[in-house]
Amino acid sequence: xxxxxxxxxxxxxxxxxxxxxxxxxxxxxxxxxxxxxxxxxxxxxxxxxxxxxxxxxxxxxxxxxxxxxxxxxxxxxxxxxxxxxxxxxxxxxxxxxxxxxxxxxxxxxxxxxxxxxxxxxxxxxxxxxxxxxxxxxxxxxxxxxxxxxxxxxxxxxxxxxxxxxxxxxxxxxxxxxxxxxxxxxxxxxxxxxxxxxxxxxxxxxxxxxxxxxxxxxxxxxxxxxxxxxxxxxxxxxxxxxxxxxxxxxxxxxx
Amino acid sequence: xxxxxxxxxxxxxxxxxxxxxxxxxxxxxxxxxxxxxxxxxxxxxxxxxxxxxxxxxxxxxxxxxxxxxxxxxxxxxxxxxxxxxxxxxxxxxxxxxxxxxxxxxxxxxxxxxxxxxxxxxxxxxxxxxxxxxxxxxxxxxxxxxxxxxxxxxxxxxxxxxxxxxxxxxxxxxxxxxxxxxxxxxxxxxxxxxxxxxxxxxxxxxxxxxxxxxxxxxxxxxxxxxxxxxxxxxxxxxxxxxxxxxxxxxxxxxxxxxxxxxxxxxxxxxxxxxxxxxxxxxxxxxxxxxxxxxxxxxxxxxxxxxxxxxxxxxxxxxxxxxxxxxxxxxxxxxxxxxxxxxxxxxxxxxxxxxxxxxxxxxxxxxxxxxxxxxxxxxxxxxxxxxxxxxxxxxxxxxxxxxxxxxxxxxxxxxxxxxxxxxxxxxxxxxxxxxxxxxxxxxxxxxxxxxxxxxxxxxxxxxxxxxxxxxxxxxxxxxxxxxxxxxxxxxxxxx
Numbered sequence: 204x205x206x207x208x209x210x211x212x213x214x215x216x217x218x219x220x221x222x223x224x225x226x227x228x229x230x231x232x233x234x235x236x237x238x239x240x241x242x243x244x245x246x247x248x249x250x251x252x253x254x255x256x257x258x259x260x261x262x263x264x265x266x267x268x269x270x271x272x273x274x275x276x277x278x279x280x281x282x283x284x285x286x287x288x289x290x291x292x293x294x295x296x297x298x299x300x301x302x303x304x305x306x307x308x309x310x311x312x313x314x315x316x317x318x319x320x321x322x323x324x325x326x327x328x329x330x331x332x333x334x335x336x337x338x339x340x341x342x343x344x345x346x347x348x349x350x351x352x353x354x355x356x357x358x359x360x361x362x363x364x365x366x367x368x369x370x371x372x373x374x375x376x377x378x379x380x381x382x383x384x385x386x387x388x389x390x391x392x393x394x395x396x397x398x399x400x401x402x403x404x405x406x407x408x409x410x411x412x413x414x415x416x417x418x419x420x421x422x423x424x425x426x427x428x429x430x431x432x433x434x435x436x437x438x439x440x441x442x443x444x445x446x447x448x449x450x451x452x453x454x455x456x457x
Numbered sequence: 458x459x460x461x462x463x464x465x466x467x468x469x470x471x472x473x474x475x476x477x478x479x480x481x482x483x484x485x486x487x488x489x490x491x492x493x494x495x496x497x498x499x500x501x502x503x504x505x506x507x508x509x510x511x512x513x514x515x516x517x518x519x520x521x522x523x524x525x526x527x528x529x530x531x532x533x534x535x536x537x538x539x540x541x542x543x544x545x546x547x548x549x550x551x552x553x554x555x556x557x558x559x560x561x562x563x564x565x566x567x568x569x570x571x572x573x574x575x576x577x578x579x580x581x582x583x584x585x586x587x588x589x590x591x592x593x594x595x596x597x598x599x600x601x602x603x604x605x606x607x608x609x610x611x612x613x614x615x616x617x618x619x620x621x622x623x624x625x626x627x628x629x630x631x632x633x634x635x636x637x638x639x640x641x642x643x644x645x646x647x648x649x650x651x652x653x654x655x656x657x658x659x660x661x662x663x664x665x666x667x668x669x670x671x672x673x674x675x676x677x678x679x680x681x682x683x684x685x686x687x688x689x690x691x692x693x694x695x696x697x698x699x700x701x702x703x704x705x706x707x708x709x710x711x712x713x714x715x716x717x718x719x720x721x722x723x724x725x726x727x728x729x730x731x732x733x734x735x736x737x738x739x740x741x742x743x744x745x746x747x748x749x750x751x752x753x754x755x756x757x758x759x760x761x762x763x764x765x766x767x768x769x770x771x772x773x774x775x776x777x778x779x780x781x782x783x784x785x786x787x788x789x790x791x792x793x794x795x796x797x798x799x800x801x802x803x804x805x806x807x808x809x810x811x812x813x814x815x816x817x818x819x820x821x822x823x824x825x826x827x828x829x830x831x832x833x834x835x836x837x838x839x840x841x842x843x844x845x846x847x848x849x850x851x852x853x854x855x856x857x858x859x860x861x862x863x864x865x866x867x868x869x870x871x872x873x874x875x876x877x878x879x880x881x882x883x884x885x886x887x888x889x890x891x892x893x894x895x896x897x898x899x900x901x902x903x904x905x906x907x908x909x910x911x912x913x914x915x916x917x918x919x920x921x922x923x924x925x926x927x928x929x930x931x932x933x934x935x936x937x938x939x940x941x942x943x944x945x946x947x948x949x950x
Contacts (some may be wrong), residue, residue, distance in 0.1 A: 279904035
């Protein structure tokens with residue numbers, strides 16, 4: 204059973220004033236990690252935003268199913284609560300917004316959706332501490348303002364922390380490796396690997412093969428001009444690294 | 458921006474979010490509209506005042522009659538007909554002053570219950586858990602022109618603290634009132650202060666004796682109920698040498714189509730080493746979406762740091778009123794005295810706020826801090842206006858000012874007008890200002906974590922206002938956070 208199904212997806216981006224996705228098909232079964240690679244301008248970030256339901260990213264055809272259910276009509280916050288998580292390439296600063304309060308509100312919004320009771324401040328703190336330890340994050344994170352003054356590595360780790368706390372069905376990682384040094388990359392990858400589970404699917408969007416050395420994908424897809432042009436096993440990423448997009452894509456076309 | 462358009466629409470759909478707009482159905486003694494010498498004599502007689510105070514009022518009336526309304530403000534004010542306002546209104550049941558809180562008209566008690574203001578001391582003592590480190594709260598409840606109850610007076614008296622309606626203080630502690638009344642805000646200070654001096658009705662009087670750390674938080678809750686009345690309260694707080702007091706005022710009023718005037722005067726006096734912390738959560742009825750109705754909140758608040766090392770700290774959260782026009786100020790006379798002003802002003806729909814502070818540095822090494830956060834949504838308009846003046850003898854003085862504006866939507870306004878005068882060469886003045894918007898990126902980020910738009914905006918706005926809110930007494934910081942969230946319900950940009 205696929206947790207994420209994308210059927211013939213067409214989408215336009217308001218700010219760009221044009222269509223970016225042109226009939227994209229993709230299935231990510233439960234328990235699997237799929238990687239999406241592609242050159243600049245292929246539509247990688249657009250795919251992430253469109254899945255998450257960002258304003259200004261309009262679906263003009265096709266469908267997106269989360270755990271078998273279409274989410275096209277759902278607002279961004281509803282999609283999140285249904286279990287779709289997007290780790291941002293550029294996490295957004297919220298000055299003055301206490302990180303602990305932010306996380307607890309998010310966790311409780313998800314729990315309410317599932318009909319579970321709210322976590323008290325103390326219960327939440329216990330949970331957060333455990334997850335933070337796993338990501339080698341110091342506790343003073345919780346007292347800071349969300350993403351404000353965080354280093355690049357801290358921001359990415361914070362994204363993974365949120366993913367761990369929110370326990371999504373489908374996690375989309377948008378260029379999580381960008382701006383990370385090798386140590387931070389390892390910590391982030393370990394965080395992701397720890398969350399790999401039979402009831403969860405990952406879609407890892409990346410430019411480079413490097414991240415995939417640490418997060419082993421089951422399937423690699425190549426996105427070009429708004430659709431998947433080639434799919435294969437992990438070896439496809441290595442081939443891409445060796446040959447470059449242009450050669451590989453020309454080869455694919457031939 | 459798409460998010461902006463859709464959320465401003467949600468805002469309109471939500472309609473009224475003002476939760477205190479009800480009217481208490483109660484019989485009142487309300488005098489006919491109009492202001493003459495007779496009105497002043499009537500009020501003075503009603504309150505059994507000594508002759509000196511009547512004379513003081515009449516002098517103020519004369520001054521007021523020779524003054525004209527100021528016109529330099531930013532807000533656009535529908536002309537006020539001062540002869541169409543009633544200057545005294547009190548619940549009939551208050552004419553024989555109730556002996557105890559239990560004797561108060563049940564309808565009045567219910568009003569305060571609805572407002573969430575506990576008047577029964579037993580309940581407060583037995584009741585809710587307080588945050589660690591916070592003090593219990595004594596309340597003076599002012600309804601239109603009279604104080605209907607003041608709690609914990611006996612308890613406070615044991616510590617030597619006087620907390621009572623000012624009308625009573627005039628009779629019980631005349632020498633104190635006579636000494637300080639008008640000593641910080643002179644009668645002729647401005648048009649509205651003169652008006653208040655002539656017709657003020659009730660308000661709170663606080664006296665903290667030397668060396669006493671007031672054992673409770675003191676608060677006054679102002680409620681306007683009657684139609685076509687104004688509220689003209691007067692508050693006087695005196696903190697003797699080495700004493701400390703934290704005082705908080707809250708305000709609400711019913712929803713009405715016509716504007717109502719609230720012109721208060723607040724005077725604070727801090728002697729050597731004394732500290733007064735004065736907090737306001739102002740939630741007067743703001744008017745409807747078309748700008749109809751709402752309170753005109755024209756208030757003069759000023760504190761004098763008379764003694765060395767004294768400190769006065771103003772914290773205000775202004776979410777209500779159709780027009781807010783006030784500048785809580787500090788006169789830093791004592792050497793090394795400190796003045797602080799922390800403000801959040803939120804305007805939405807057609808609300809207008811022209812607010813800020815004045816810091817007068819007179820003594821040596823005096824310091825002042827001004828943190829002002831303006832939030833404007835819909836067609837709301839926010840003006841920070843402030844004056845920092847450092848006198849020729851105020852050597853080594855310092856001021857730091859920070860004015861931040863947050864805009865929600867594309868029809869609101871934010872303005873910053875700082876006036877700075879420095880008359881010596883050993884002082885330092887800093888001014889910082891920023892203007893920002895809630896970005897689509899921020900809203901999307903929050904939504905992606907499952908937060909509703911409501912929660913996201915409330916969180917971002919509270920984050921913006923945090924530096925100010927943290928100066929409120931703990932329980933009220935929580936209330937104020939909720940208030941900011943509620944006041945902005947549906948409004949995002």
